[in-house]
Amino acid sequence: MKLVLGIDGGGTSCRAALATADGSVLGRAKSGAANIRTDLTGARANIVDAAQQAFVAAGRDPALIPQTPAVLGLAGANVGTYRQQLEAILPFRISRVETDAEIALEGAVGSGDGAMAILGTGTAYMARKQGKSRAIGGWGFQVGDQGSGARIGRDLLEQTLLAHDGIRRGSPLTEAMLAIFRNNPEDVVEFTTNAKPGDFGGFAPKVFDHAKKGDTVANWILDKAVADVEAALGVLDLSGTAPLCLLGGLAPLYAPRLSARYQALMKPPLDDALGGAVQMAVRLFARAAEAAR
């Protein structure tokens, strides 16, 4: 029986799934980081390790790896020539390296037209139309990731300090924030000096919470964030019926705030990114082979 591999690799771990030609998953496994930008050979080792373990978990012989085609979704695959370098050294029968976003989109909406918005600590978008994918955003919170948890948290701290200085009108939320920092703006500054995106993003749910209670500053921040998210969605030029999936930790908080136009397109994701890699492998390797037979 024909087998295919789906692989989802990122900066913290690498997951693999072995599946039959019809997409039924036989075994799954997980290994270490697969960051092809910072450590190509280490990424290869973890990819192969996860694949071998997936064979073992499925009760199959890992010696079959050279006969098995694989789809790999990897962060950073769109940059430079990492993709080609990696494809050249992988042990699979065929290796198709895609970005992590591409397999996430395949998992979320399947192989047809559709779009996804990743709304978490960062933000990124991808849409597929007649087989062509387009990715936007995801440039990091310092000069991008508009609408992300990190940007919402950073905006809240900025508004808190402006309220402290009397430049903007404060609110219960800005007062609560300043209290967290012992009512000392210097403590806010100290926090921001070394804060990572996730540290800023930790305050985002608080903003959604207070916005629901009518807090003016919270609603000002979120109106801007929603406008930023919708500006990005606008560029994706979504067609009338193709599904739009919101992914990431802030997805359920954003969902009720988007305008009717996007509400009408929203669908829950069909599967996760690893499932997307498996389905893409089935589509590219198993079905194609069957059709050619």
Next chain:
Amino acid sequence: MKLVLGIDGGGTSCRAALATADGSVLGRAKSGAANIRTDLTGARANIVDAAQQAFVAAGRDPALIPQTPAVLGLAGANVGTYRQQLEAILPFRISRVETDAEIALEGAVGSGDGAMAILGTGTAYMARKQGKSRAIGGWGFQVGDQGSGARIGRDLLEQTLLAHDGIRRGSPLTEAMLAIFRNNPEDVVEFTTNAKPGDFGGFAPKVFDHAKKGDTVANWILDKAVADVEAALGVLDLSGTAPLCLLGGLAPLYAPRLSARYQALMKPPLDDALGGAVQMAVRLFARAAEAAR
């Protein structure tokens, strides 16, 4: 003859000036950093060193230090109890520790009513009204320093990436910026990952340049920046005739862009921060002593 010391200490160096009771400077000197937040005893050592050297430069005996009153303007003097700790261990007859902003204001506008806006890599404001000073801003570029060179540069990179994604309309300036980064948005992201405020601020003059040529993105960024600066000035509640001094590297670029209300108040600074410390020392110690005689 009575002498006074003025001292201007910061994170990179400490300057001292020895002056007569009427404010004529006899000698100046410079030593290492005087950061009272991170190294109080090291700051004390550099302060004393600069003072001794100023006596030598003036051809006076440093043994007179314990008989000489001093005004010190030091960054971080408004935080915690550093000021009191330092005053307790300084060797001068009287030590009056003020913030760096306070002596900069005294230098710029003298001892009466007046205000200053520091418009450089960062931004900060201070106003004095009937002897009472009020400082606002200066919270760092991550969540403050609106209108600063760092914020203008960061805004420019953000607009450049939004234009690249088709979310905002680009301009000759955003095209020129992307070209600097080899037309590769990943290179922009790489730059921002470790960029310091001064690195972002390095792009600010370019924004003022292009704005003059009618660049839409440059003017959009600067309209926002000017609005932020004027919002801060508005809170200072400047009186009808008191001088307003713009200091910092962006001061000459901002000056023609501020509204008529502030144009009418603008005056060139009388002196620098070290001069302000000297004048304050004369005002507090020499004249007061004379008046009491």
